[in-house]
Amino acid sequence: MQIHFSDNVEVRDDGQKYALIEIKSGENVIKYGFPIGHAKRDIKIGEKVSPENLASNLAGITDWRYTPYAEPEIEKLSGTFMGYRRKNGDVGIRNDIWIIPTVGCANAAAKKLAELSGAKAYTHPYGCSQLGGDLENTQKILSGLIKHPNAGGVLVLGLGCENNEIHLMKATLGDYDESRIRFLILQECEDEITEGLAILKELKALADTDVRTEVPISSLRIGVKCGGSDGYSGITANPLVGLVADKFFKYNAKILMTEMPEAFGAEQILLERSDSEKSFNAAANMLKGFRQYFIDHGEGVADNPSPGNIAGGISTLEEKSLGCVQKAGKVTLRGALNFGEVPNGNGGLYLVNGPGNDQVAVTNLSASGAHIILFTTGRGTPLCGPVPTLKVSTNTPLYKKKPHWMDFNAGEIINGADKNALADSLFNLCIETAEGKSSLGELNGYDDIAIFKDGVTL
Numbered sequence: 001m002q003i004h005f006s007d008n009v010e011v012r013d014d015g016q017k018y019a020l021i022e023i024k025s026g027e028n029v030i031k032y033g034f035p036i037g038h039a040k041r042d043i044k045i046g047e048k049v050s051p052e053n054l055a056s057n058l059a060g061i062t063d064w065r066y067t068p069y070a071e072p073e074i075e076k077l078s079g080t081f082m083g084y085r086r087k088n089g090d091v092g093i094r095n096d097i098w099i100i101p102t103v104g105c106a107n108a109a110a111k112k113l114a115e116l117s118g119a120k121a122y123t124h125p126y127g128c129s130q131l132g133g134d135l136e137n138t139q140k141i142l143s144g145l146i147k148h149p150n151a152g153g154v155l156v157l158g159l160g161c162e163n164n165e166i167h168l169m170k171a172t173l174g175d176y177d178e179s180r181i182r183f184l185i186l187q188e189c190e191d192e193i194t195e196g197l198a199i200l201k202e203l204k205a206l207a208d209t210d211v212r213t214e215v216p217i218s219s220l221r222i223g224v225k226c227g228g229s230d231g232y233s234g235i236t237a238n239p240l241v242g243l244v245a246d247k248f249f250k251y252n253a254k255i256l257m258t259e260m261p262e263a264f265g266a267e268q269i270l271l272e273r274s275d276s277e278k279s280f281n282a283a284a285n286m287l288k289g290f291r292q293y294f295i296d297h298g299e300g301v302a303d304n305p306s307p308g309n310i311a312g313g314i315s316t317l318e319e320k321s322l323g324c325v326q327k328a329g330k331v332t333l334r335g336a337l338n339f340g341e342v343p344n345g346n347g348g349l350y351l352v353n354g355p356g357n358d359q360v361a362v363t364n365l366s367a368s369g370a371h372i373i374l375f376t377t378g379r380g381t382p383l384c385g386p387v388p389t390l391k392v393s394t395n396t397p398l399y400k401k402k403p404h405w406m407d408f409n410a411g412e413i414i415n416g417a418d419k420n421a422l423a424d425s426l427f428n429l430c431i432e433t434a435e436g437k438s439s440l441g442e443l444n445g446y447d448d449i450a451i452f453k454d455g456v457t458l
């Protein structure tokens with residue numbers, strides 16, 4: 001079918017959608033070359049397309065069929081940056097001292113110790129009154145953070161009576177550097193602040209002996225995330241991050257992408273790039289599992305986008321997802337990671353289990369070993385994770401309004417800037433950040449974690 005577009009459609013820069021052709025009730029509405037839903041009524045040429053006249057097509061569980069993928073040959077690149085080589089062979093890009101409680105009851109002590117020592121405390125409300133798989137998820141996420149190579153040393157604080165006891169955390173950790181990961185049970189010491197400060201002083205002394213050395217770019221794990229998306233997200237920032245992901249892939253680095261519900265409706269775009277049937281099944285099962293999670297809780301799988309997304313110009317989850325998955329570029333899918341799992345295969349794309357919630361997503365990416373997170377946003381947010389989180393603005397007005405939040409402006413694409421040149425600049429910013437340049441979030445002291453909870457609280 002040949003489609004003729006009207007010559008009388010006004011071009012606007014408000015981030016909203018307007019029909020280029022007449023769309024009959026029930027017909028699919030196409031954006032990015034894929035359906036983003038169907039018309040709830042007839043839509044005239046030039047009419048705004050929004051939730052008032054557009055509905056999602058998503059429902060239930062979808063089955064995808066594996067098709068062998070012929071991975072295209074790409075230019076292989078090699079390069080290095082200056083990072084910290086850890087005892088286990090992993091690489092870190094920061095050398096901070098972290099304090100991580102096993103349980104929310106230890107949060108106050110963790111914050112006090114951080115205030116007095118200059119360490120970073122990552123507090124959360126969980127670790128007690130949790131059971132089964134819910135507790136295991138908390139342990140796995142905390143384990144991934146405790147062993148993160150960006151930390152030069154970690155003090156793990158336990159209370160002493162919580163479900164997430166120290167010996168259970170040690171079992172979840174497996175092998176770890178006992179000189180750099182230390183434990184303190186608050187109920188077992190007379191003065192937790194004095195003893196905690198003594199341990200932190202020892203950890204800081206060890207970290208101070210570390211020096212940056214030349215390490216391969218292939219050792220980097222780059223997390224990609226979008227939050228507070230708008231109508232420009234899938235046009236500017238997300239595809240720009242996709243170009244950066246493609247470039248890191250040429251260096252055999254790993255790209256980590258979470259937000260499973262924000263792939264709903266666009267899953268096939270990722271799955272069709274699976275390097276094997278094993279990778280396909282792992283990723284497909286994870287995606288199906290998150291759809292089932294919605295259904296088990298009596299929610300529709302299309303219960304997204306958020307009010308802020310809608311105000312910014314996104315109308316259905318398919319539209320949001322088709323913009324979201326562009327952050328993965330054309331990188332080959334290598335597999336799927338559950339909570340706290342770190343990829344150990346070849347460079348490529350790894351899906352990380354978890355929801356789209358910004359705090360939980362940056363935590364999950366960090367717990368799976370992401371060194372840097374590229375976080376695109378059109379509405380703006382100060383949120384950053386425990387690893388350097390570079391904010392990429394989808395539009396120039398946001399970049400100008402929040403210069404203390406936004407590390408990079410992808411809005412220049414709207415004005416005709418060369419995408420490849422911008423991708424090179426953002427890639428270079430990632431390398432500079434890996435070598436020690438502070439993100440705006442780090443300069444502001446913005447960092448946070450939130451743990452995914454799915455279970456009974458006692």
